[in-house]
Amino acid sequence: MNDTLPYDSQQLRHLAGELITNIRELGHAGWTPATSSNFSMRLDDKHAAITVSGRNKTKLTEADIMAVDFNGVPVGNDLRPSAETLLHTQLYKRFPEIGCVLHTHSINQTVASRLFAADGKVRFEGYELQKAFHGNTTHDDVMEVPVYPNTQDMTELAAQVESSLDKQSLWGYLIDGHGLYAWGRDMAEARRHLEAFEFLLACELKMREVRR
Numbered sequence: 721m722n723d724t725l726p727y728d729s730q731q732l733r734h735l736a737g738e739l740i741t742n743i744r745e746l747g748h749a750g751w752t753p754a755t756s757s758n759f760s761m762r763l764d765d766k767h768a769a770i771t772v773s774g775r776n777k778t779k780l781t782e783a784d785i786m787a788v789d790f791n792g793v794p795v796g797n798d799l800r801p802s803a804e805t806l807l808h809t810q811l812y813k814r815f816p817e818i819g820c821v822l823h824t825h826s827i828n829q830t831v832a833s834r835l836f837a838a839d840g841k842v843r844f845e846g847y848e849l850q851k852a853f854h855g856n857t858t859h860d861d862v863m864e865v866p867v868y869p870n871t872q873d874m875t876e877l878a879a880q881v882e883s884s885l886d887k888q889s890l891w892g893y894l895i896d897g898h899g900l901y902a903w904g905r906d907m908a909e910a911r912r913h914l915e916a917f918e919f920l921l922a923c924e925l926k927m928r929e930v931r932r
């Protein structure tokens with residue numbers, strides 16, 4: 721911590737490095753098209769490190785990661801945080817154990833969000849890969865991933881999400897026609913969850929195709 725900033729700027733730089741490396745990999749996988757997607761990590765008990773809005777996620781530098789408080793207000797900078805900052809900070813505010821939130825726009829995530837929007841959820845059951853989620857010990861567990869209607873009003877979207885947050889072992893959700901949010905206690909866990917969601921959604925899409 722220094723005299724002028726209410727967070728540790730060295731820690732912000734450290735998290736920026738971890739974010740940039742991981743985001744670049746997700747970008748190269750094709751999950752962040754056209755400046756979409758946003759990413760964050762908990763900086764301390766009042767602040768998060770998050771991507772600046774509108775940046776090409778395959779070409780981020782340290783200057784593209786900024787600090788915000790848990791109300792989404794920039795702290796120690798005059799940059800514009802992700803338009804979806806509130807969806808990240810609501811999770812850090814509510815769950816002290818959450819350390820990382822990843823939001824991507826892959827084709828599978830987006831198509832699945834449209835197909836399952838009418839049901840309001842996607843159901844996973846019988847997949848060995850469900851054990852990739854923290855707390856799941858068997859393929860027999862039933863996982864229900866919420867699908868929310870999209871809106872440009874982040875306060876409204878955050879309120880919809882808030883209504884599902886009581887569920888134990890919720891590690892992500894879809895937004896209709898938009899993409900996926902996934903999180904974990906640290907970057908490694910959030911990525912594992914994100915990749916597991918991507919795989920399971922691809923399986924569900926394939927199952928629909930072969931059943932037609």
Ligand SMILES: CSCCC(=O)C(=O)COP(=O)(O)O
Pocket residue numbers: 754755756757758771772773774775801802803804823
């Ligand atoms: C061009 S993508 C539309 C906005 C979006 O969904 C997204 O994930 C990126 O927004 P940000 O403000 O974080 O760049």
Ligand SMILES: [Zn+2]
Pocket residue numbers: 756757758804823825898899
């Ligand atoms: Zn988005």
